[in-house]
Amino acid sequence: MTDNSTFSSPIEPAQLLAAQRAVFHQKGAPTLDERRADLSKLRKILIANRRQIETAVNTDFGHRSRHETSIMELAGTVGGIDYLIKNLRRMMRPEKRHVAIHMRIGSARVEYQPLGVIGVMAPWNYPVVLALMPLATAIAAGNRVMLKPSEFTPTVNALIERLLGELFPVEQVAVVNGDAAVGAAFSALPFDHLIFTGSTAVGHKVMEAASKNLVPVTLELGGKSPIIIEKNHPLDHASAGIVFGKLVSGGQTCIAPDYALVHEDDLAAFLDSYDAAVASAYPDGPSSEDYTWVFNDRHLTRLNGLLEDARTKGASVREVGRQGKNIPTRAMRPTVITDVTNDMNVAHEEIFGPILPVFTYRTLDEAITFVNERPRPLALYYYGHDNAAQRKVLDGTTSGNVTINGTIMHIAQDDLPFGGVGASGIGAYHGIEGFRRLSHAKGIFVQGRWNSITLLRAPFGKLADRILSVVLR
Template identity: 65%
Template structure:
């Protein structure tokens, strides 16, 4: 039976944090076997609840493709768990470190120690994956976890609450509703937040009062650069998939496309053709996801209306785009041409099935356009392994890059996932995620025989000789 996350006020949140911290101090760092067992039971619970998760997300979004839910939400977390379970022994193993010559016979190493209690604030767009992957990483690193999901996905939150309460004691993993500001202000040992840059700033400010370290995944406008001669169906098909996945509500979705100016019309024709192939019933296709709520839908409509008012050309593509009105807060795939800097769509993360297309003259023009804007969470490049690709990789900075596809870097469990600059701080996938939610404790053990004793008072000629050798 599903339950909802309990609504907790500031005092209740504080008491819950104290209970988790006391349990952590009492029980100490969990063993490799315990961590693996916890990950395994969570993995199985996800698979067992697949139908319930798909139904909950369909309810929360108005319509959500069950295949997208299975692939991006459930399979994504299951794959992350499998990766961590397989590599956890190696991650937990102490690391020997180099000893300088004058300190030989001593030993130095790193031990990765759990931080304690990790707070997680997750968003609505992938409310299973973006809630559970930080939780999974925290468990793998040996921590206790408090999770606060988005209020915009209540049915999904209920499934998560039911599942987590059956699997874990509240002093190990707890899921709560309530005031995000009060949650952010708790003295966690680490805080993971996924969401908008504006909210991320508030979260970081609140966390700073207790000097809580943060991992922020903040999104941004991820560019797609299509090299001259690369406007082919396989290229455009990948952009269609990445842009329209979950109705465009993906933090690493291609936000806009930079296409060589002589090939823009060819790109538009191919995009329309491949949208029709992907969604044969138009915006009411079973695999086409609705916008999560009226608020987000209105935001997208405002972006389109503002662009149109400032002279942009709006082109709806695919089969029967007008059918979008037949489904609650659903928006047809849309292309925007002639975008200029005074338009909101040029600066705001779109988070919907709207693709601005910009023509560029040479690859330097495309690079300059990207670099004139805040650093994005992802960048996509389509083209051959040549000098232009190398220029893009060397001269742009983004969280991650996928070449000749979209989205797929996030499915590589051995790569870190995170932003840079305004698109985020830190990463929580791969070994980088394990280390992010661990304390790397440096340890030095002195040997009974060592040269350091020669550099302690009372100093004499021997110390002078040793220093002359070391400082020559």
């Protein structure tokens, strides 16, 4: 096979996997210099094609702020690649481990070796960074990669396929395009590791398919990520950060704040503050150049259905920010929902759009309980300067990651792992955790010329009894 092709049957990706694995076994692990060179090539081509990438993403979305694409997709990927290049020598270095005293003279170490062929399944909402950051991590760990992007971003996919085809032979990196049936077949291939980013519902299917070949998985899923705002915290500060995290890319971000928990005494002030912050960020309302549309009509119908269900069941629905003029159909106006009850769909479904349910609490313990009564989220946000309260929230809740006094910026910290827990995901990448996730930690013990363990060989006698009495005292 000599070129990147678009596959339509499960057989061809299987043949591609076999070809990549054969070359991996033939050539072995790439050197530090080879890995750095590959990462540098990827970095260079992304920067050189910035405008084309911005245009491709905008085409698939209908309208997405080019600044958001460069900030969230390109800067995130380039920054992650820079981190890998800088720290790769340290990551690859064998680690010395402790040897029990009765095993000395001897030495123990862990060496990290590539797994082989990594499968990456990327979603439509961030079609660049969520495809290329796992790919870069896999390359850093010395692996070969098969990438299955979302069928809903054909323009971006074609560009990525072309760019990767210019950099890598298909036996090293290949793109497999296709619909949901191709995706299902892809997830059933016997990879050495499979990374999937997407919904929890699809994540169940991916994990089930992978389990038939005992393929280890990293699942980045999502869920309802909460914001807790401390009583009397400056609301203009909180609102500005929440607007950024909630409305970037039209709210279609896996770690976007899904709902807010506000002290009951601060509710009215928060609603006004959030309204003002939305108006400040998008002075022309939903028709602002910087405001991203809902991805397609199906998602718009789903979001409107959440609003209608909430209204019908007694919630208060309030559009916020400026109204704007000549608003395109999919430029959904930011909305706040209050008086939400447990029987409303918006209380349980991941929103993935510019809708913010707001709940009230009376005590911090009550807010923590509210979070813990729901599946563990991919992210949690806390606004407040009380160190004891921060500690209480950190200790009292379990989530993938946390940003304090801000939103979503934990993902921009290249030295932190990123991933979910429970229903929001399995495993983590980014940082050294990503390198290790896509490596095999091989434990190695080198026995010295003399080792006291030789005294515990048959035939056993009194000496063995005396040694055991000491070891097992």
